[in-house]
Amino acid sequence: MADALSAVVDHLVPGRSGTPGMAGVRFSEIRGSTLIQFAAWPDSAVRAGAEAAKAVGAKLAPKPGRVTTGTDGTLLRVEPLKWWLISETAKAPSLSSEAGVALDLSQSRTRLHVSGRQAARLLNHVLPLDLSDTAFPEGSVSSTAFHHIGVTLWRDGTGFNLFLPRSFAVSLCEILIEIARQYGLEIA
Amino acid sequence: MLRIACPFCGTRDHSEFSYGGDGSVNYPALDAALEAWHDAVFLRDNICGRQVETWQHVHGCRMWLLVERDTMTHEIFSVRPAHAGLATVLEATE
Numbered sequence A: 001m002a003d004a005l006s007a008v009v010d011h012l013v014p015g016r017s018g019t020p021g022m023a024g025v026r027f028s029e030i031r032g033s034t035l036i037q038f039a040a041w042p043d044s045a046v047r048a049g050a051e052a053a054k055a056v057g058a059k060l061a062p063k064p065g066r067v068t069t070g071t072d073g074t075l076l077r078v079e080p081l082k083w084w085l086i087s088e089t090a091k092a093p094s095l096s097s098e099a100g101v102a103l104d105l106s107q108s109r110t111r112l113h114v115s116g117r118q119a120a121r122l123l124n125h126v127l128p129l130d131l132s133d134t135a136f137p138e139g140s141v142s143s144t145a146f147h148h149i150g151v152t153l154w155r156d157g158t159g160f161n162l163f164l165p166r167s168f169a170v171s172l173c174e175i176l177i178e179i180a181r182q183y184g185l186e187i188a
Numbered sequence B: 001m002l003r004i005a006c007p008f009c010g011t012r013d014h015s016e017f018s019y020g021g022d023g024s025v026n027y028p029a030l031d032a033a034l035e036a037w038h039d040a041v042f043l044r045d046n047i048c049g050r051q052v053e054t055w056q057h058v059h060g061c062r063m064w065l066l067v068e069r070d071t072m073t074h075e076i077f078s079v080r081p082a083h084a085g086l087a088t089v090l091e092a093t094e
């Protein structure tokens, strides 16, 4: 997916803005990885999860709200019956329809990485989640809403990955940039 | 604001859920008499107190839930998956 077009390239202009001093928040768009959704039926979740785990080279599929990293990518349990596989190398396997459905969603989401000392505070302007280190530690994932738009949030070792539906990405990024200026914003 | 303890996601804000209506209605068979369907679709008790409601965690796990709530005080007594089989699915994959 290296040739995917960015939805926000004109709005995430690299540079420093807002309150001077050390930037409290850093934004960058992460591009070039593949996003494949594995959706299971209620009675096939174990099988679909096992297929998803195999596709990223992980031993076990993560439980709801958790993330597992394997040799070939990362697996996010975004909903009880859905996993998202994020990878540079993995290909979408063909699942039998009894086991579930694998669907390439790479072009459907804009992935914004939000880091910095005030990252959680910034996100809590718009997300109704407890983002403290104890409630939402590294390796957590959550499906939630941002201005009535369904979004997905994953905390990794360096910050937060916010998956925005592509057609809303510009609008939601504008809102985040506006709020982030008070903390000092750096866009990479 | 209501906060609902989703069995899949934990406690979340009202803004992530959408209300589905009376959860105690037993719908008749597809070929039941018109009167039976009329009553199931249109007749509701206007309960002041505890009632069972369906809610969907639409901006979360997207699962349908059965929520037992006091319509007077908004106190929530219990929340469980509407699809009984899902609880066992989760145990098997953890």
Ligand SMILES: [Zn+2]
Pocket: B006, B007, B008, B009, B010, B057, B060, B061, B062, B063
């Ligand atoms: Zn939920």
